[in-house]
Amino acid sequence: MKRNEELDQFKTKINLVDYAQNNGYQLDQNKSSTNCIVLKDNQGDKILVGLDKTDNHYFYYSLTNETDKGSIIDFIQKRKNLNLGQVRKELRPWINNNYSSTFKITNKLSIKLTPTSKEKSKVIAQFENFQTINNHPYLNQRGISKDTINNPRFKGTIYLDSRNNAIFPHRDREGVCGYETRNQDFKGFSSGGTKGLWVSKSGRNDNKLVICESPLDCLSYHQLFPDDYTRYFATSGTLSEKQKDLLRTAFEKLDQKGGEIIIATDRDAGGEEISQQLTEIAPKTAQIFRYVPKHQKDWSEVLQAQIERERQQENQRSR
Structure with a gap:
């Protein structure tokens, strides 16, 4: 003994x-x-x-x-x-x-x-063994350009694992707490990890915060509506109490600066529920808006639809 x-x-x-x-x-x-x-x-x-x-x-x-x-x-x-x-x-x-x-x-x-x-x-x-990326075929297929991936706003927020999957790290107040894995016909979350928030880089003069359900939607939204003073958060689905706490703190800081909160969740029942939850945890004085795609389910689909329209228009001009 x-x-x-x-x-x-x-x-x-x-x-x-x-x-x-x-x-x-x-x-x-x-x-x-x-x-x-x-x-x-x-x-x-x-x-x-x-x-x-x-x-x-x-x-x-x-x-x-x-x-x-x-x-x-x-x-x-x-x-x-x-x-x-x-x-x-x-x-x-x-x-x-x-x-x-x-x-x-x-x-x-x-x-x-x-x-x-x-x-x-x-x-x-x-996560320490993952490498930052400057491009990825899966993201390109989803309409995300190399310029968007390499934008300073997203530099160091997307990684690559040994199987060439795109990795989107989630962070809490202590750092990386889990990560989302994406590739062709594959989507997963790290075993043993917990959901925090996928976050873009922040800037001192940021005056907008866009919240989407997935990192792909955040990247797509930025590519559709580029803005040098907007920060992006992704929840990877429904909100946990931990995520609400993280978002509540971010909302309060942005509200003190007089900034805007943009809810860009999916055009479905789940997206609406998340929107209501976000509105409830935001300060009463917050400038908060809900932007919903008119025809597609999410902003990733909106971007792909726009790229397809532009391709067809270019083909017509060529003919």
């Missing part, structure tokens, strides 16, 4: 972030958040460290090898090729606070992790 208790102490009392830094890993501040710390070493190894809220164990995921994951014990065994007895000897000085530190902790490096779930950390670990 005491030996098992010692293993549990290794996993709970030793900050894996500190241990990794003591073994040559450096903090990647741009990729890290309060509940997920990213570190890398000079040999190309890159890990994400979290604190499990269910058992208070520190854990890690490798960002270069999806089978490399676990506790501080797994971390040591896979990098130093030690047996369990040797791992105990390695970590006992850390429990007794008499180890020799090889790195200097500064205020920026001594980060106290906020407990999170392993599922969310796994989603973030997967």
